[in-house]
Amino acid sequence: MMEHDGDVITVLTTDHREVEQMFAELEMSRGDDERRRRLTEKVIIELVRHSVAEEAYLYPATRRLIPGGDELADREIAEHAEAERLMKELERTDPGDPAFDHLLDRFMATVREHVREEESRLFPELVKYAGAEELHAIGKKIRAIKKIAPTRPHPAVPDNPLAGKLLAPGTGLVDRIRDLVTGRGKD
Template structure:
């Protein structure tokens, strides 16, 4: 979280970080409790990442990219699907029979979303926006991730202004819960 660069570079770095968590999960045997720990860490990163995208990336896509509304709406649908899976996964332990199924589905959904963003959405946004604007969005995305929730909240708003108003408060509660439970600790 908080890698630096313009919004596209920031989000691609997040993608790589999440993929590292996924690869580690796949290396471990089914039922290994470290898989749950890694899934929690991936979820925390994905939720923060999604908040930044929803607050800054998708509004920019809507405004600057031809057919941006359709692109942004599809990406938000991907987020909603992944967030529902993460919410279900949150309630499972690594030895739960449903855990492996849910974590595989989540990784598949997220990997498809990443591939689409990197091959389609990011190049289109880059071609339509000046570098200084993308740099500014990168700074805003990094700031948003600092106060963003760390747990999935499928029923919260995913579009400005409501998401920008609610995310910091929900994030504070999530971080307090994480601190009390030790969730996400290395």
Template sequence: MTHGGTVIEELTADHREVEELFAKIEALPPGHEARKQYAERAVIELVRHSVAEEEYLYPAVRSHVVGGEALADRELEDHKGVERLMRDLEGLGGEDPAFDHILTSLIQEVRIHVRDEEDNLFPRLKEVLPPPELSDLGGKVRHAKKTAPTRPHRASPHEPHALKALAPGVGLVDRARDAFTGRGKVEEEPDHRGEAQP
């Protein structure tokens, strides 16, 4: 799915990208080293996505959607649960039996969260915000993802103002660490004809 457009289009594109990574993980046997690589890539995308939602989407939901406070609070609780699973996954090797168990839980939790956002939150936001405001939020979310952290941090705030102040600096450090270690890079595997497959 193409990025750009409204906040709903942008975040839905993120959901599809993460689902593609999950499908690649599920297509590989337990213990396969590429599962770890795809999982790291998924965590990077999920953290960036979550930070952007917490900075811009949920404040908009609180301000504009009837019952938005409770709705945003529930979504934030989902984020905290997913974040715990991502932290538990960090440091585990792909061959560790706990890795597959935690990864399966993470995939399930994310899928439930995505379904809830797409079936409930996004339509409600679309009903109350005009297209120009949804597009403006889309631009803010895209910008936030570019500077967001790429790792789950134990002491990470979930309040929009704190995130906007701290996330770019933490994100810079995370991206430098990722570049140095190669985290999130997926080695291409040859297919049966010897051609690289994404």
């Protein structure tokens, strides 16, 4: 599980590096279907938690603090929706199916592009308009919600901060119980 201290930029950038490391492992595991399934589950768990946290706290702060932040946040949320749709498809596809590699490649490309945009556009703007205290406060909230966030993609859940904050604890609990029963996400 991703866990670290610091401001929102440090927390999310660390998540990004950890996801990239999992992607590299996935790319090197072609041919080992069981390992690919476990790694895919692991990356989905982490990215769902990460996305819920961003939608609950990062994007509302983007809207509030950055001039033109609504457009920036809307684009990021649309990218999350696409990644979530691909995650759901990956969950339903067997790693031995030829479609799996194609889906995985599209998914990784989508996430990598999202990370590039966030780190090169959103984060620098946020640093420009938010004080250090606020950046740390958002980082703390993000770390807290990731502990209770869902672990599975839920594309039907509305992409808005209030729905995310209200539904995350219950949906997250159900997901974690399902994970415990099935052993999903355990190495």
